[in-house]
Amino acid sequence: MKDIKLGKLIKVVFFFVVPLLFSATLHLPSYVPKTYEKKITNSPKAFVISGAHGDEIGGYLSAVYLYKTLKVKNGDIKFLPFLNIKSVVKTYRYLDGVGDINDKFSFSKQNVLNLPDNVFRKIEFIRKEIRDFKPDVVLSLHVAWGYSVINKKRWGNSIVIDEKRYKNLILYPVAKKVLQSINSNNKYRYRDYSIKVLNTFSKNVKSEMNDFSAWVLKSGFPVYTIESSKQLDLWRQIYNTSFAVAEFLKFYGFKIENLDTVLNKRQIDKFLKSIKKRKVKLKFLIDGKYYTYDCEYRGKLIVPVKKDSEIFIPEVEINDIGYFIVPRSEMNYKKNYFFRNFINFKVKYLNVSKKRYDDYCYIRFVVK
Numbered sequence: 001m002k003d004i005k006l007g008k009l010i011k012v013v014f015f016f017v018v019p020l021l022f023s024a025t026l027h028l029p030s031y032v033p034k035t036y037e038k039k040i041t042n043s044p045k046a047f048v049i050s051g052a053h054g055d056e057i058g059g060y061l062s063a064v065y066l067y068k069t070l071k072v073k074n075g076d077i078k079f080l081p082f083l084n085i086k087s088v089v090k091t092y093r094y095l096d097g098v099g100d101i102n103d104k105f106s107f108s109k110q111n112v113l114n115l116p117d118n119v120f121r122k123i124e125f126i127r128k129e130i131r132d133f134k135p136d137v138v139l140s141l142h143v144a145w146g147y148s149v150i151n152k153k154r155w156g157n158s159i160v161i162d163e164k165r166y167k168n169l170i171l172y173p174v175a176k177k178v179l180q181s182i183n184s185n186n187k188y189r190y191r192d193y194s195i196k197v198l199n200t201f202s203k204n205v206k207s208e209m210n211d212f213s214a215w216v217l218k219s220g221f222p223v224y225t226i227e228s229s230k231q232l233d234l235w236r237q238i239y240n241t242s243f244a245v246a247e248f249l250k251f252y253g254f255k256i257e258n259l260d261t262v263l264n265k266r267q268i269d270k271f272l273k274s275i276k277k278r279k280v281k282l283k284f285l286i287d288g289k290y291y292t293y294d295c296e297y298r299g300k301l302i303v304p305v306k307k308d309s310e311i312f313i314p315e316v317e318i319n320d321i322g323y324f325i326v327p328r329s330e331m332n333y334k335k336n337y338f339f340r341n342f343i344n345f346k347v348k349y350l351n352v353s354k355k356r357y358d359d360y361c362y363i364r365f366v367v368k
Contacts, residue, residue, distance in 0.1 A: 024308065024310070024338070024367055026336070031315065033084075033126060034080070034315070034317075035079065038077045039075075043076065044076075044136045044254060045135045045136050046076075046077045046078075046139065046252065046254065047077075047080070047130055047135040047137075049140050051080075051081055052101055052140075053087065053100070053142065054093060056093075056230075057143065058230075059241070060082055060141070062245070064079075069262050071256070072249070074255050078129070078133055081321075083102075086333070097116065101119065101123070103211050105210055130221065137222050139245055140213060141225075141245075142227045144158070147191040147229055155227045156228065156229030157191050157192070158227045159179055159193060159244065160195075160196045161195065161198070162211075162223070163197070169217065169221075174222070174248070179193055186243050188236055200217075201214075238268050242262055242263060275349065279295060279299075282295055282363070284313060284314075285311070286309055286310070287310060288310075297360060298360075298361060300362045301362065301364070302364050304366055324357070326348055328362075339365070342364055342365060342367065343364070343365050344364050345365070348360060
């Protein structure tokens with residue numbers, strides 16, 4: 001019996017442990033959310049968040065566009081463009097094995113929803129950022145189907161609030177004022193916006209109780225969800241969202257220096273065109289040293305490594321918007337990969353005209 005157990009142990013070591021001793025190792029990013037700040041003065045304060053759903057491209061592109069373009073004379077704005085980068089990478093609404101991360105913001109400090117540790121840490125990071133920042137307003141950017149003004153069951157082109165009033169936070173008059181400005185002053189408006197009031201707490205809507213916006217409201221901060229429509233071109237989604245964000249910022253005391261530039265179609269087109277590049281620079285940390293490679297559109301990049309090399313793919317930065325490294329088989333996303341001869345990955349980029357992520361170029365790490 002002991003010999004049988006010993007034999008099984010030897011097999012386990014041979015098939016699972018020994019290969020690791022003679023394999024190269026590649027680590028993909030953990031994709032922890034990051035905040036980016038534009039600070040002129042200590043107040044007022046706004047927190048702009050997007051990227052909860054990976055298929056809502058116009059939402060997180062709007063956050064990136066505003067971060068790169070917006071100039072304010074006063075105030076402090078924190079941007080968190082990619083709440084859920086792993087879903088953004090796959091242009092997929094939900095997070096694998098978790099579902100909709102937007103409704104995982106339980107008010108409890110404990111992991112009562114039994115989330116994977118890495119997801120719970122991500123949510124804790126976001127909650128801590130907002131609590132420590134103490135914003136005067138939180139703006140959550142999304143993109144939904146249809147037009148709410150035509151079909152009340154749709155969320156596209158809407159301003160969403162959980163309650164008209166919650167304790168000492170009065171939301172409806174602010175939303176209404178912004179709505180009036182959007183529907184009367186937005187020169188590129190294709191369909192009117194409307195206000196959706198969820199009555200989350202007054203009607204005890206349990207399905208909304210753990211939503212991000214409900215958590216923010218219970219934490220004592222006013223929060224507004226801005227929904228553009230997926231039926232619109234990307235430039236118009238960004239324009240509409242930027243217009244709404246600017247109106248909220250002005251209401252809360254921000255003075256915007258370059259509003260004409262921000263709300264300029266040519267400027268938005270220029271931003272979108274900048275995403276598609278003739279070639280992209282990829283930086284890998286290999287055996288403790290950074291190496292930079294050029295990968296051309298539809299090209300194949302060969303990266304030589306040693307048989308025991310350790311390779312790290314850096315986290316995505318806001319200045320690299322639109323380019324993500326994923327496994328050749330996208331359904332097989334893991335944190336770590338071990339290989340003895342070669343392994344294939346690809347770079348995906350945002351195809352603006354198709355409003356989806358397509359293959360840009362291919363990478364093969366080869367053991368030499």
